[in-house]
Amino acid sequence: MKKLLSIILFFQIYTCACEGLGPQAVARETPPILNYPPTAYKAHKQNWALHQNADQFIYAANSDGLLEFDGSVWKLYPFPDGQIVRAVLCDDAATKAGKGRIYVGGFGEFGFWKKNERGQLRYVSLSKNLPFASLKTEEIWNILKTPSYIYFQSFSRIYRYDGKKVVEIAASGNFMFLHYVQGRLLIQLIGRGLHELIGEKLFPIPGTDSLAPASVSSILSFDQKRILVATAKHGLYLIENNTLTRWTIPLAPELTRNIINKAIVLRNNQGFAFGTIKNGLYILDQNGQLKLKINKQNVLQNNTVLALTEDRAGNLWAGLDQGIDLIRLRSPLLFYNTVGNPLGTTYAAALWKGNLYVGSNNGVFVKKWLSSEEFRPIPGLEGQVWNLSVVNDELLCGHNDATFRITESGIQKLSNVTGGWIFLPVVQAQDTFLIQGAYNGLHVYRKMANHWTYAKAIKGVPPLPIRQIVQDETGGLWLAHAYKGLYYAQLNSRLDSVLQWKELTAPKDISSTFSIEINRWKNKIYFRSGQSYFESAASGELKPATDLPPETEPYKIRTGISQEWFRVFNNRVELHSPSSTITRLDLSLIRNSETILALDSSYYFFCLDNGYALYNRNQTRSTATTATRPVLRRVMNLLNTNEDFSLKNGEVIPAPTRSLRISYALPVFGQPVYYQYRLMGLSEQWSDASQQSFVEYTNLAPGEYTFELRSSQSTATATYTFTIAPFWYETLWAKMLTVLVGLVMIIALVIYQEKRFKVHRKKLLAEQEEKLRQHRLLSERRIMEIQNENLQKEIKNKSQQLSNVAINVVRKNEILEEIRDELQQVKEELGQQLPTIHYQKLLNSIERNVAGKEDWVLFEDNFNEIHEEFFMRLRNLYPTITPSELRLAACLRMNLSTKEMAPVLGISVRGVEIKRYRLRRKLGLDPDVNLVDYMLDI
Template identity: 35%
Template sequence: MKLLLRSVLLISFLLSSLFLYSEHEKPFIINYSKEIYNADNQNWSVSSDNNGILFFANNKGLLEFDGSNWFLHKMPEGGVLRSVFVDKKDRIYIGAYEEFGYWETNTNGEKKYYSLSSSLPKNTFHNDEIWKIDSLNGNIYFQSFSTIFKYDGQKINIIRPESPIVLLLKARNRLFIHVIGKGLYELKNDQLILLPGSEFLANDEIKFVLPYEDDSFLIGACENGILVYNNLTFSNWNAPIAKLILDSEINNGIQLKDNYVIGTITNGVFILGKNGILKHHLNASNFLQNNTVLSLHADSNNNLWIALDRGIDYVEMNSSLDFYIDPFYTIGAVYAAALDNKNLWIGTNKGLYKYVFDENEKNYIDPQLLNGTQGQVLSLNVIDNELLCGHTNGTYSVKEDKIVKISEVKGGYDFEKLNFNNEKILIQSTYSSLVAYKKDIKGWKFSHLIEGFIEPIPDIEQDNFGNIWASHLKKGVFKLQLNDRLDSVHNIKYFNKNQGFINDKEIHISKLENRIVFTNGGLIYTYDDLNDTIIPYHKINQKVEEQIKIKKIIPAKSNLYWFVKDNCISLCRNENENLEQVFSYDLSRQGLYLSTDYPKIIPLNDDCHLICLDNGFALFHFGSKVLSATREKLLMRKVIITNDKGLSKHLPLKSFKEGLLVPFSFRNIQFTFSSTEMSEQPIYRYMLKGLYNEYSLWSNESVVDYKRLPYGKYEFIVQSKTIENIWIDPLIYSFEISPPFYESKLAFIFYILIIIFIIVVGAIILKRRLKKHKVKVEKREQEKREREVLKTQQEYMDLKNKSLQTELYYKNVQLANYAIITGNKNDLLIKIKNNIRKQKNEIKNHIPESFLKKQINLLDQHISNEDEWKTFEGYFDQIHQDFFKKLITQYPDLTQSDLKLCAYLRLNLSSKEIAPLLNISIRGVEARRYRLRKRLNFEHDKNLVEFLLKF
């Protein structure tokens, strides 16, 4: 029975705690899983540098986050990191198994590890791990379970307690150490001093020591719970939630401004005020990725980082969003809200609830259902200081926590305020018709139904022409024109997919800069009054291309608008149809969902908007980020230059006034930058001055590449701003890409020298060429003259030869004629001799015979006169240049008769002409010719005359 009673009490206590928890707002939380940061699940320790960059001791190495980019730095020999600590000079100390040391960042942003433990004597640090690192008075302390290593920047001093130790804990510039089996000690001047009265903690585990009121300390112990130490005695901290925290297994704790954050093994994180009142309880059932908290860290903006056994969570304590989540759906899904005299009225599917504002806790607590409002609340509006509640049962006026029904028409939806003849009139859409209200001295009263239109209408808007636009609950949209008395609709036009929409369903109406717009099928439309039709709003659609499937647009304030898509809400600024996103939040990432197909974000006042959820609501505060945003800064994280071969180099993260000089071959450059604005996905725009003189569109992109830049001077400028349009100081990086060598100053000097060299060499060459040309011309002229002389001589010789040939020809002719004449003469003499011989017998008696013989001998002498032959031979040799000599030399067997025959044949004389010359018959000539051929060894087919002519 006692066990049952205890169980009931425990369950009642937990439920009451959870109910208390459900009444408080929940901070803005971002979950970072290992898939996001690309390392291991477990993160054992967290620290941050002066720029707000976070460092985590991860199982895979040192994990770094700058707000936009994650970087993993692995240890030289690998291994799990157990601790990390960043000192005031931004040196990053780490601890691991049998290893500790530090990482340093050079001017190029590259990190290098330096081991300290490697300088220790052998076996000094063996089979142990560094679990905590902290600093005091310029010294760095590395704590393992057995040893404390003190590093003063030069040498390492070793402090060994008598027994194993749990954690090194720092508070109020004092170092505390829990020695197992002994108690709680303070480390002073390298000596361990036991705190009097702490012996009862000997077998406990101290997980945190934090500053408390006055000079006291808040101590978290695994078995004794949370204690207060006033430097003399220990006492229990009387916090209402202390027992639940103890049962959740305390693991760590930190102070966060005026709050205390306690991490547990089994139940996530508890955030308490100084009085011990629970402000937030975050665990895996609502926001955290895991219930096991390995480490806690408060950043420079007093926001919370939680290193978990499974991932990393960021909790923004100064968030723009406060969540009021009802895990048990006590109040139901939220459909409407209104703020009236600091009381927050929430309309849900269960009724109308009133939240009161707690001045101490600065939040809304204690929701109470207003009696008589059970059922669905469809709308809440404060109009002329009167709260009107649209309900499924009708419409109520709420005054002094009491309701008065002012309309029996079911399903009171939206209100639109009109002025008619200086009289204020409200038009309300409902399940069935339009309802008119008028105001008297007591408030708003039902006036009349507007005839001529019966449709279920959730939203209405009035345009600049006085038309009433009404969206149907299920399909289409109507343009209504009321008569002058505002008691009936005299003109109705229906618009659906046939008039320009994608489909008939879920057409939402809104106003964008006083212009009626519609959302349908993920696109935005507007009304074309000239053609009385619906057209796509192209200028806006182009700007919201990333925000596909826009479900609804809700005016926020001034030129700010909420864009709703699925379960993601985005706050955008619209200036002259130039849309830019300034805030975005994916509710589904936290397991939250908008309440209906008609999502609502309701302005409670100028600085606070309420987002309706299906299990609670969220408050968005416009002014909550103003102070913290001024501390944010833009950081250059990497500047990498690459050549066309893929070789890359890191440049310094800070440029000089004159700029950095980049070689032309490395004209591919990549910039990685970040904003220390951790609470939201930062947005940037950038410009490379010198290439483009216009900024890019706003985006989340934090890595920018430029390829094959021309040479010249550049300024890379990055800008970022917060949701409240507060600009973070721009980041400017100046650099210059040197011209290629062929366009450098040295190259131009080289070109000038080359030109001078070319001119000099050219002049020399030209001079030589002119000289050579002159010599060549002179030689050519000389040769020409010589050729002319030769030509003249040749012509002379030709003429002489021609003359000689002519002369030879004529001499040949004369010689032939001479031979012919001689032959004719011989022929005549032979004929005379023959006639004498013939008449010898007839006249011998008359003429003495001796006389006749003498006459015949005389004729014979003249016929074969050797003198004539010699004369002929002389002439012939003269003309034919030693013809006989060459003939005898070549043919020595030739006789004198043969030579004569050859000479006559050479003169081309016929056998008939030759016979008288040889004093033989023609037949004798042929016989001699035959013998000559034989002596010359002539073949039968060869021409003897041709041979002799050519000889």
């Protein structure tokens, strides 16, 4: 029952669902925090322990198994039986227990994962065959390493492993976590004080009996003489010379209320980190003063901290009840980014009288500089703020509504000038003025009774929104329009009117009138126009800038202090120091209003869309060991992802594998890493920089290759040499045999081609002769066609001639008949005056010359000569046809008209029409068939 109660107590501590004591706003600036939710690492939300190995990979004991993170990819290694992994420890030292092992523990199981030559983890169980009956019910919650042993601990048993055998250690009761502090193994027995494990026995530590009611969550080394004891709900204690005293610090009650669950000592005297159940993380210095408080109010994923570890780069990792978070404690950047952020988007900031004033789209806010107190809004300054400037110990505010002076007791309106973007101090006749660029031109302020007061608007300046003002060596003013335009102005000595006003145009003076920016840098004035930079020339005109870094992507410049300057990109900021050192800051400033302010000699202020960031110029950079050389993770057959190859140099890849995927990583956390690679033997050209953590090669030829990899973090290069084995037919002997066989085949082919050429030549000659014969036949056929065409023409001519003859005969008969008729009439009229003998002689002569049967026979003979066998074909088709119908058909074939046919046939026109009708009936033609066309087609 006692054991059961202790386990229940433990679960109450570790799985407390309470997320806090209600909303607690945390306004303190925090270092960069990266959230890794379960959707990112694709495993259970609970993470019970964290550790880092020599390769600087992060390992997490997750409820789904062992999580590995190499900086690019998360990978899960489940327990063989799917148990929850409760503890993890990376052992990289060369001890008798082994090296390069990742020890894990869970319910009824503990052992280690170790990489094989292919870089993949393989599990070895240490508990599987142990003879301890307790293992069936024990769950390993803690793994501890000493110079000689590895300890696997549940809440009633300790299993000591020396690299060869496991020894079971039990106690008279249950206990909390075992800790190795100042060379001693310390543990609390539940309901009693602290004990020290010596050998296989536990010995009580005098003076710690008062810890009996408490639950000790952590035991840490406080300094060389003292030990810090953190309890879950009973506060903090120090042990010195077997004397237990409370560590009375202001934060102790708050830590007690929120239940301390984990605590670690931060390296390099950076203090202590406490993880609580109810309110996230607390970072304390060695004096117990609060340095950082991080919880859900400032982007921690969850307030229940289950695990803590510090990596070699000084980053703090927190295993949470819901996810894993990375806190970059050594980063020089601090962020104000809290839930319910009252500031909104920031545009201006200033330090004045020990306070930080921040201007945003929501107004002006103030708090004590570098304190954890809340921002307070300044009444009357709600709305858009563009500028906060400390001039002659007065804090001036350029607001959307007017221009104000901010005092310790409130605000005073200086003028009704709206949208004051900038104040430029100008010395004129040993007096200092302020020229203000605003929504409606330029305005002047002067000192009156030790206070800045509004003087006048400058005449001659158009009512333009002036966002930037820079004064050159001659006293002239360069002015940038808020949206479009660049101007140059010379003022009179009283600063009340313009002597010269010039507008620069594009493309004559500058490349574009949009996106104009003016910066004084390196004793020069630089102008940004579109994506180009210009500088002022001696003639007063502008010329392209020559001493800016080459533009690989668009950037803007901002000036700092002590000759420092910035290049602002869309997704980052680069800080350039006088020593040419470049510090990359992962910041995205407000688009088209990228503001970087030097608050004092130590801090830069970056305006962000949600809050702000601070950069500490004086913070010592982390000297912890960080990974600089990329690590090869896996070489895999691209066509069979289950096939891996050794990561040792000189690996021989089997011949069938010609496509590889090479995975790599650089365990640098919290900042982007860009890789470049090349494969010597394929190409000597480095690839473009990319964040992709793998590369694929396909259709690799057999041979030796060297893969080289470098990152954006350093010039250190990782190399991997391998050989693609050839197929048997790609070996030297196979190639020589192939050459020999090829030569033989070429000779055989030449001989074969000679024979084939002869056959082909004969065939070609035969084909040519056949073509000539066909050509000759074609020519003869063409001649015959031509002859036929000529014959057809001749027939047509003769047919026309025959038709003409028939017509002439008809005309002749008509004339003779007319003469006969006339002669008969003359005979009748003259009577005996015309002798009968002469009359009869003339009449007989006329009758003889009128065409008769002989003329038709002659006509038929000529017709048959022209139209061969027409009558024969017609008689064959129609055997009952009569001679008179044949004559009619002949006339129709000659296309004679009815009138022309009548004399030829010796009948009237009416008789011709009757004969045509009868012929059509005999031939059986339809009424729509043309009789003439029918005769022509026979």
